[in-house]
Amino acid sequence: MTDLTDEAIRGCALPGADLAAAAEATRRVVGADPAAALSGEDADALVRLAAHYGAHPFTPLEDVRALLDVDRERFAGLLDTFGRVPQLRDAVLAGPGGKYWSNTVLSMERKGVIDNVLHREVVYPHIVALYPGPTCMFRCHFCVRVTGARYAASELDNGNAMFSALIDEMPTENPYVMYISGGLEPLTNPGLGTLVSRAANRGFKLTLYSNSFALTEQTLKRQPGLWDLDAIRTSVYGLTDDEYEATTGKRGFERVKANLLRFQKERAARKSPIRLGMSYIVLPGRARRLLDLLDYIVELDAAAPDRPIEFLNLREDYSGRPDGKLDPGEREELRETLELFHEQAALKAPYLQVDYGYALQGLRGGVDTELIRIRPDQMRPEAHIQAGVQIDLLGDVYLYRESGFPGLKGAKRYIAGKVSPEKRLIDVVREHVDTRAGVSAVDGDEYFLDGFDQVLTARMNQVEADVAAGWEKWRGLMR
Numbered sequence: 001m002t003d004l005t006d007e008a009i010r011g012c013a014l015p016g017a018d019l020a021a022a023a024e025a026t027r028r029v030v031g032a033d034p035a036a037a038l039s040g041e042d043a044d045a046l047v048r049l050a051a052h053y054g055a056h057p058f059t060p061l062e063d064v065r066a067l068l069d070v071d072r073e074r075f076a077g078l079l080d081t082f083g084r085v086p087q088l089r090d091a092v093l094a095g096p097g098g099k100y101w102s103n104t105v106l107s108m109e110r111k112g113v114i115d116n117v118l119h120r121e122v123v124y125p126h127i128v129a130l131y132p133g134p135t136c137m138f139r140c141h142f143c144v145r146v147t148g149a150r151y152a153a154s155e156l157d158n159g160n161a162m163f164s165a166l167i168d169e170m171p172t173e174n175p176y177v178m179y180i181s182g183g184l185e186p187l188t189n190p191g192l193g194t195l196v197s198r199a200a201n202r203g204f205k206l207t208l209y210s211n212s213f214a215l216t217e218q219t220l221k222r223q224p225g226l227w228d229l230d231a232i233r234t235s236v237y238g239l240t241d242d243e244y245e246a247t248t249g250k251r252g253f254e255r256v257k258a259n260l261l262r263f264q265k266e267r268a269a270r271k272s273p274i275r276l277g278m279s280y281i282v283l284p285g286r287a288r289r290l291l292d293l294l295d296y297i298v299e300l301d302a303a304a305p306d307r308p309i310e311f312l313n314l315r316e317d318y319s320g321r322p323d324g325k326l327d328p329g330e331r332e333e334l335r336e337t338l339e340l341f342h343e344q345a346a347l348k349a350p351y352l353q354v355d356y357g358y359a360l361q362g363l364r365g366g367v368d369t370e371l372i373r374i375r376p377d378q379m380r381p382e383a384h385i386q387a388g389v390q391i392d393l394l395g396d397v398y399l400y401r402e403s404g405f406p407g408l409k410g411a412k413r414y415i416a417g418k419v420s421p422e423k424r425l426i427d428v429v430r431e432h433v434d435t436r437a438g439v440s441a442v443d444g445d446e447y448f449l450d451g452f453d454q455v456l457t458a459r460m461n462q463v464e465a466d467v468a469a470g471w472e473k474w475r476g477l478m479r
């Protein structure tokens, strides 16, 4: 087969693809095996199937069967053939929704996480987020935290004893099983460095998600254990003090920048392997600022030329709140800016790994990919404890990543249990599974789900629908 044949198939989920050419190419690929000739109609259906899943990754198989208007027997044959043509799989991955598959779904499948949730296994969660911060110095307008709500300083000792016991309990086969985030700002916990060292001594590679306002010289001196982190990911909330003030309520830019410049120099001087990266949410009115963000990164790189900033996660506001949306005009501007950013980043910051996330990747490909939005009636009562949990300073184990904030209305319903030096995480998982403790979602609960939770929920709903409809062998189309 020629490369052109493969290309015709691989591009079939892209906007404007020549589906007839892709179907003909599929027929030739399958027909190369004399025992497996494919009718033109079936080739056409296979291409439509791949194109559909490339754009809509979470459709139950039964819905696609109805769309293709084929009977069950023929559909089973098509699914078998799909599994034998890697170019069709590539086509799904190259589609506008391909990032959902490649970033999350397939890696969760490979690691058995989806099966663990499906079969309600009692296992350690695949990802355990530690939320050790008692408070936060910012008040970001898009953050769900309750203004003024914080954990009492008197909780710190017990909380850190609980985290220590948890770190000692966690199995070590996956060094990336835990990360540190919030909830509130983790660097407001003065015992954080000690926890990080404890985890590193057991081989865990922790990333710290922080606003880096407190990543000062004094903090690093007082908490040398922070150098045992695997990575620090700084959330960047603007590129001037004015923008920080508008977003966080505090003029934090210059201070964070000074912290990062100093950190850059120190990690170079220490030859520390710790990786440094950023996350940046493109807020309404700030699409054009991406090029200034690149200049900021280049400035930080210049402070330690041998140790450039390693990674950048670009995201849209995934909260689903109306004020987080960019209007159509600005989305077009964002699309153009993303291309400029991509070109300039390759020249000015060639070592920077940029992750554009689900929607921005689609936008770059010329498709306005809608982010998955789970509605309350689609939330799964038991959630997905085998896939991920968040644990706050009180030891409360939250089922969704945006629910672990003190005082957040309704969030307590999503606590699966409490870990402590006496109670292990695996026991919390077991009790949650054994009691089938489900939560009936109400309006507003959907905001407790972050992007990962949304994708997991969509995938589990899809997979369960496939199994219920008798498609277990092919459930979820690809694994």
Ligand code: SF4
Binding pocket: 136, 137, 138, 139, 140, 143, 144, 145, 182, 183, 184, 185, 211, 248
């Ligand atoms: S988003 Fe993070 S930095 Fe901003 S207020 Fe919330 S916890 Fe603090």
